[in-house]
Structures are given as C-alpha cells and as structure tokens.
Amino acid sequence: DTGVSQNPRHKITKRGQNVTFRCDPISEHNRLYWYRQTLGQGPEFLTYFQNEAQLEKSRLLSDRFSAERPKGSFSTLEIQRTEQGDSAMYLCASSFSSGQETQYFGPGTRLLVL
Amino acid sequence: GQSLEQPSEVTAVEGAIVQINCTYQTSGFYGLSWYQQHDGGAPTFLSYNALDGLEETGRFSSFLSRSDSYGYLLLQELQMKDSASYFCAIDTGRRALTFGSGTRLQVQP
Numbered sequence: 001d002t003g004v005s006q007n008p009r010h011k012i013t014k015r016g017q018n019v020t021f022r023c024d025p026i027s028e029h030n031r032l033y034w035y036r037q038t039l040g041q042g043p044e045f046l047t048y049f050q051n052e053a054q055l056e057k058s059r060l061l062s063d064r065f066s067a068e069r070p071k072g073s074f075s076t077l078e079i080q081r082t083e084q085g086d087s088a089m090y091l092c093a094s095s096f097s098s099g100q101e102t103q104y105f106g107p108g109t110r111l112l113v114l
Numbered sequence: 115g116q117s118l119e120q121p122s123e124v125t126a127v128e129g130a131i132v133q134i135n136c137t138y139q140t141s142g143f144y145g146l147s148w149y150q151q152h153d154g155g156a157p158t159f160l161s162y163n164a165l166d167g168l169e170e171t172g173r174f175s176s177f178l179s180r181s182d183s184y185g186y187l188l189l190q191e192l193q194m195k196d197s198a199s200y201f202c203a204i205d206t207g208r209r210a211l212t213f214g215s216g217t218r219l220q221v222q223p
Contacts, residue, residue: 004156042214043157043213045210101147102159105149108156
C-alpha cells in the first residue's frame with residue numbers, strides 16, 4: 001500500500017509523560033503536514049514541512065510540541081509533558097508540490113491522556 | 115484569519131440528492147476542497163475547486179462561487195455508505211488547509 005501510514009494508531013499515556021508519533025508519507029510527496037482533530041471538529045493545522053524544512057508552525061503548537069522530518073521522508077511529532085487537553089486524533093497528511101493543494105491523510109494516531 | 119460555515123447535520127434517504135453548503139471568509143484564497151471522513155477513519159479527498167463553476171466526479175459534484183465566497187458539495191443517488199462527515203477546507207496558498215467543523219450526513223433507508 002502506498003498511502004500515508006501512521007504509528008501507533010492508538011496511544012494511552014499518563015499526564016506528564018512524553019509521547020512520540022511517526023508518519024510515513026506517500027513516497028514521492030515532498031510536503032508533509034500534521035493536524036490535530038478533536039471530536040466533532042475539523043482537522044486543525046499544526047505544522048508543515050517541505051522536504052526536511054519545517055516552514056510553518058501554528059500558534060496551536062506550544063513549546064511542548066516538536067516535529068522533525070530529518071531526511072525529508074518520515075516525520076515524528078513529539079509531545080512533552082502531556083496534558084489532558086492534548087487528547088485528540090493526530091493526523092498526518094502529505095502532498096506533492098503542484099498548483100492544487102490536494103492533501104492525502106493517514107489513518108491518524110488517537111491519543112488519550114489520563 | 116479564516117472561517118468556514120457549514121451545516122452541522124443533514125439527513126436524507128437512499129437514492130436522494132443532497133447538497134452541503136459551505137460559506138467562507140478569508141483574506142487569501144486559492145481554492146476550496148471537500149473531504150469525506152467516516153467515523154474512526156481518515157479524511158479522504160473528494161474534490162478541489164479553484165475556479166467558479168461545477169466540477170463533477172461520478173455521483174459527487176462540487177461548486178464554487180468566488181465572488182460569493184460560497185461553495186457546495188452535491189451528492190446524487192445517495193447510498194448508505196455515503197453516511198459520513200463532510201468537510202470543506204480552504205487553501206489560502208499558505209499550504210495549510212483550514213477546515214470547517216464538518217457536516218454529518220445520515221443516509222436513511
């Protein structure tokens with residue numbers, strides 16, 4: 001399957017712990033995005049990479065959040081000192097540079113902070 | 115900033131036609147996208163409109179009026195599997211998409 005994959009699919013953690021999620025984009029896509037989605041809402045943008053460069057970060061991305069895309073392929077999203085408010089679905093998407101911004105989403109990582 | 119409005123819920127019967135409207139406010143605009151999301155699933159791309167008019171893809175069509183900051187998704191010959199949430203999203207050229215809150219479509223037999 002050549003779609004976007006994310007691991008783990010589910011994560012339960014205790015408040016204050018650190019968690020890391022991984023995203024593998026579609027192989028020929030040079031852009032990678034992280035979004036967060038809570039129940040009943042649309043995805044909210046967190047950050048965006050073009051190749052290995054992180055070009056934009058949302059104000060939603062507090063200093064407890066960090067994302068990397070070291071070789072312009074897979075990406076990781078780390079949340080330090082998790083809080084209950086971090087509980088959400090974390091979605092990764094990828095796209096290829098073109099005039100039309102069509103993003104393809106992975107299945108997401110559902111995080112529950114107890 | 116950007117904002118989008120779409121109805122929270124729509125109900126229709128199998129075989130019918132349903133239209134989901136989306137109005138938006140934004141300072142920059144490149145295009146309007148529509149995504150489908152089944153419960154527990156990932157958003158799936160349906161369509162993208164950059165220019166005014168109607169784009170048709172099978173049973174789904176999407177319309178855009180840039181002057182009215184308005185678009186809609188038209189679903190024809192509804193099937194039970196079309197029950198899902200539908201999101202409109204604007205592309206402002208900044209790469210990040212801004213999504214609406216979604217419209218939950220329930221298709222009844």
